[in-house]
Amino acid sequence: MDFRYLGNSGFKISTITYGNWLTHGSQVENEQANACVRAALDAGITTFDTADVYANTKAETVLGEALKGERRESLEIxxxxxxxxxxxGHNDLGLSRKHIMDAAHGSLQRLQTDYIDLYQAHRYDYETPLEETMQAFADLVRQGKVLYIGVSEWTADQLRAGAALAKDLGFQLISNQPQYSALWRVIEAEVVPTSRELGISQVVWSPIAQGVLTGKYKPGEQPPSGSRATDDKGGANMIKRWMRDDVLERVQQLAPLADEAGLTMAQLAVAWVLNNDNVATAIVGASRPEQVTDSAAAAGVTLDADLLAKIDEALDPVVERDPAKTQESSPKTREA
Structure with missing residues (x-):
């Protein structure tokens, strides 16, 4: 396993992070979830990503149980x-001081830990003053309940404003968690250059485009039974943007490139993301332990310029690059 610094900090994390969105407490039974966490630890993964909203807090509970007994200082949660x-209820969401404080205490209990290594604003809250949000984060850091602060799916302008307030309040904004893959490159034009300037790293989710970049979905064929595209608990809805024949046909062109490089298609997709030096880690999810092991093998893989060019050539017509897509990810109103 390789390790990289997160943002402009002394905090190191594994370049592969195990995440339990759409799995723990939802798609995957607890016994299987524990097996996936064990596979992650066995592969050298020390960084684990979750959220209180996943399975309405159940995912945090499952992860806390799975990591119980591990040396806390050796993990990044x-x-x-x-x-x-x-x-x-009306205060059970958003980035108000009340919700942040209530949510942080709940997460600490469910994760069975005294502190959270990285606490992230899951989206931008247009209905709460940014000053209020950042002050609450600053207080959690000073209380020792949170060590570092990050955000998720913030635009370049939002990152700049958040980083400035963080500096005024005496802490650093060190990470952003965006969707990023060889198919979804919306952060490259604005978010990544701004992040480099501010000392912020990317903690990317969906590096294999919800499984599409593994090549298991074939054009003109029904999705494999039990795959994410057949999951009625949220997975199918998230993956549907890629379930078009023109996309799937292009993805199939990556198979010989992966073979030539001695990689599985999943490993190729994860290694492609990690080729961006502003990416600190790629979050991988799994419903089976062997999927974790496969993805983790992408750590430390270097893709040469010729291979990267061939990947671009294969996918170019179906790649999403519009930076405005980042702004669309945060709801403009906070509704209960």
Whole structure:
């Protein structure tokens, strides 16, 4: 396993992070979830990412149980705040001081830990003053309940404003968690250059485009039984943007490139993301332990310029690059 610094900090994390979105407490039974976490640890993964909104807090509980007994100092545990949790009342979401404080205490209990390594604003809250949000984060850092602060799916302008307030309040904004893959490159034009300037790293989710870049979905064929594209608990809805024959045909062109490089298609996709030096880690999810092991093998893989050019040539017509897509990811109103 390789390790990289997160942002302009002394905090190192594994270049592969195990994440439990759409799996723990939802798609995958607890026994299988524990097996996936064990596979991650066996592969040298030390960084784990979750969120209170995943399976309405159940994912955090499952992860906390799975990591119980591990040396806490050897792990980096990330979670997030924003989405509606609990009974989803009027203060059960967003980035108000009240919700951040309530949510942080709940996450600490469910994760069975005294502190969160990286606490992330899961989206940008247009209805709460940014000053209020950043002050709450600053207080959590000073209380020792949170060590570092990050965000997720913030635009370049939002990152700049957040980083400035963080500096004024005496802490650093060190990470952004965006969707990023060889198919989804919307952060490259604005978010990545701004992040480099500010000392912020990317903690990227969906590096294999919800499984599409593994090549298991074939054009003109029904999705494999039990795959994410058949999951009615959220997975199918997330992956549907890629379930078009023109996309799937292009993805199939990556198979010989992966073979030539001695990689699986999943490893090729994860290694492609890690080729960006502003990316500190790629979050991989799994419903089976062998999927974790496969993805983890992408750590330390270097893709040469010729291979990268061939990947671009294969995917170019179906790649999404519009930077405005980042702004679309955060809801403009905070509704209970």
């Amino acid at each position: 990330f979670t997030k705040v924003f989405g509606p949790i609990g009974p989803k």
